[in-house]
Amino acid sequence: DIQMTQSPSSVSASVGDRVTITCRASQESSSWVSWYQQRPGTAPKLLIYAGFTMESGVPSRFSGSASGTDFTLTINNLQPEDFATYYCQQANSFPWTFGQGTKVEIK
Amino acid sequence: QVQLQESGPGLVRPSETLSLTCTVSGDSINTHYFSWIRQSPGKGLEWVGYVYYSGTTNSNPSLKSRLTLSIDTSKNQFSLKLNSVTAADTAIYYCARHSGGAALDYWGQGTLVTVSS
Numbered sequence: 001d002i003q004m005t006q007s008p009s010s011v012s013a014s015v016g017d018r019v020t021i022t023c024r025a026s027q028e029s030s031s032w033v034s035w036y037q038q039r040p041g042t043a044p045k046l047l048i049y050a051g052f053t054m055e056s057g058v059p060s061r062f063s064g065s066a067s068g069t070d071f072t073l074t075i076n077n078l079q080p081e082d083f084a085t086y087y088c089q090q091a092n093s094f095p096w097t098f099g100q101g102t103k104v105e106i107k
Numbered sequence: 108q109v110q111l112q113e114s115g116p117g118l119v120r121p122s123e124t125l126s127l128t129c130t131v132s133g134d135s136i137n138t139h140y141f142s143w144i145r146q147s148p149g150k151g152l153e154w155v156g157y158v159y160y161s162g163t164t165n166s167n168p169s170l171k172s173r174l175t176l177s178i179d180t181s182k183n184q185f186s187l188k189l190n191s192v193t194a195a196d197t198a199i200y201y202c203a204r205h206s207g208g209a210a211l212d213y214w215g216q217g218t219l220v221t222v223s224s
Binding site: 001032034036042043044045046049050053055087089091094095096097098099100101 | 142151152153154165167168169201203206208209210211212214215216217
C-alpha cells in the first residue's frame with residue numbers, strides 16, 4: 001500500500017494567514033492525489049484533484065502542487081469557514097489511502 | 108443535483124453481518140464508479156472498496172475476505188456487506204462517487220454503525 005504521511009497534524013492560524021499542508025507518498029507515483037476538507041459532523045468535500053486541479057466551486061484561495069513524492073495544499077488568506085480538517089488521498093494504486101489529517105484551528 | 112444516501116442498521120452485534128445500501132439520485136449509476144469509505148477515530152479515513160455497474164468490484168485487502176460489494180442498476184443502488192464484524196468495524200460509513208480525476212466528488216452524509224452486543 002502507498003502510505004501518505006501528512007504534516008502537520010494540526011496548525012493554529014488566524015484569519016488572513018497562509019497555511020501549507022504537506023503529504024509525502026511512500027513511493028514514487030503519478031499525481032493522482034486529491035485534497036478534501038471536512039467540517040465537524042459532515043462528509044469530506046473535494047477541493048483539489050490530480051495534484052493541482054481545483055474542483056468546480058472551490059474558492060481560488062485553495063491551491064495544490066506536486067513535486068516528486070511531496071504534495072502540498074496551500075490556503076491563502078484563511079477565512080473563518082476554512083477552519084476544518086484537511087485530508088490528502090492517493091489514487092495512484094489500490095487500495096486508495098488517505099493521510100492522517102491536518103486540523104486547522106483558530107489561533 | 109447528485110445526491111447519495113446511505114441506509115442500514117446503526118447497531119450490529121459482534122460476529123454478525125453489517126449491511127448498508129447507498130441510493131444515488133440525480134445521476135445514473137451506470138456512468139461512474141462508486142466507493143465505500145469508512146471513518147473511525149482510531150484509523151481516520153479508510154477506503155473500503157468500489158463497485159461499477161458491470162459488477163466489477165475492488166476491495167481493500169484488509170477487508171476483502173469479509174466484504175461483499177454489489178450493485179442494483181434497476182434501483183440506482185449499491186450495497187456493502189461486511190461479515191464477522193468486531194468492535195474495530197465501528198465507524199461512520201460513507202458512500203461516494205468517483206470523478207473523472209480519480210477523486211471522490213460526491214459523498215453521502217454518512218451513517219454511523221456501532222458494533223456492540
